[in-house]
Amino acid sequence: ILNVEQSPQSLHVQEGDSTNFTCSFPSSNFYALHWYRWETAKSPEALFVMTLNGDEKKKGRISATLNTKEGYSYLYIKGSQPEDSATYLCAFDPWGGGSQGNLIFGKGTKLSVKP
Amino acid sequence: SAVISQKPSRDICQRGTSLTIQCQVDSQVTMMFWYRQQPGQSLTLIATANQGSEATYESGFVIDKFPISRPNLTFSTLTVSNMSPEDSSIYLCSVLAGAGNEQFFGPGTRLTVL
Numbered sequence: 362i363l364n365v366e367q368s369p370q371s372l373h374v375q376e377g378d379s380t381n382f383t384c385s386f387p388s389s390n391f392y393a394l395h396w397y398r399w400e401t402a403k404s405p406e407a408l409f410v411m412t413l414n415g416d417e418k419k420k421g422r423i424s425a426t427l428n429t430k431e432g433y434s435y436l437y438i439k440g441s442q443p444e445d446s447a448t449y450l451c452a453f454d455p456w457g458g459g460s461q462g463n464l465i466f467g468k469g470t471k472l473s474v475k476p
Numbered sequence: 477s478a479v480i481s482q483k484p485s486r487d488i489c490q491r492g493t494s495l496t497i498q499c500q501v502d503s504q505v506t507m508m509f510w511y512r513q514q515p516g517q518s519l520t521l522i523a524t525a526n527q528g529s530e531a532t533y534e535s536g537f538v539i540d541k542f543p544i545s546r547p548n549l550t551f552s553t554l555t556v557s558n559m560s561p562e563d564s565s566i567y568l569c570s571v572l573a574g575a576g577n578e579q580f581f582g583p584g585t586r587l588t589v590l
Contacts, residue, residue, distance in 0.1 A: 395579075397581075404582055404583045407579070450519065464519075467518060
């Protein structure tokens with residue numbers, strides 16, 4: 362059974378703090394790792410699709426790194442803002458291209474940023 | 477990208493009844509997916525719905541419980557049949573779109589079964 366673990370489960374930070382979360386996934390049969398941001402009552406929003414070991418991607422204050430050999434990815438948020446409050450999901454794609462659709466999701470990290 | 481809407485956004489239902497959730501996409505897509513997230517659990521794929529063929533169900537999910545329709549390339553429905561409190565979840569549809577075959581999600585349907 363393929364398992365994706367995310368930690369911490371939840372996180373409370375002050376506005377301006379920088380933070381990071383972890384996604385662990387099986388290190389065999391890797392194709393891609395997806396990060397999503399999910400605000401309550403909204404659609405999960407794709408942040409990054411990462412495919413290469415050592416990949417580092419950045420979108421504004423959010424960045425992510427990937428280590429496929431040891432099976433983990435980190436998501437960093439620099440200078441957290443209240444609007445960053447959301448659940449951050451990672452999803453592991455072992456089959457290739459997402460064409461099968463069957464992404465394996467972690468339970469998410471719920472981030473709350475206090476003004 | 478793809479813009480997806482779902483109806484209803486939320487509902488509270490009685491045990492033993494059925495609810496049909498609609499998913500509408502703003503462009504034609506080949507593959508549509510239905511997921512659910514039970515409280516405290518991961519998003520889990522229920523089935524893949526392709527237009528013109530029977531839906532393909534994942535292990536632990538059966539057609540009698542979760543019948544799916546896919547009448548055209550922009551629309552699908554998922555029915556949650558004979559509901560029990562364990563069916564209380566967020567149900568999301570998603571599609572593959574874009575050059576990178578990314579998955580785009582609807583906003584979800586939050587179902588509570590009493």
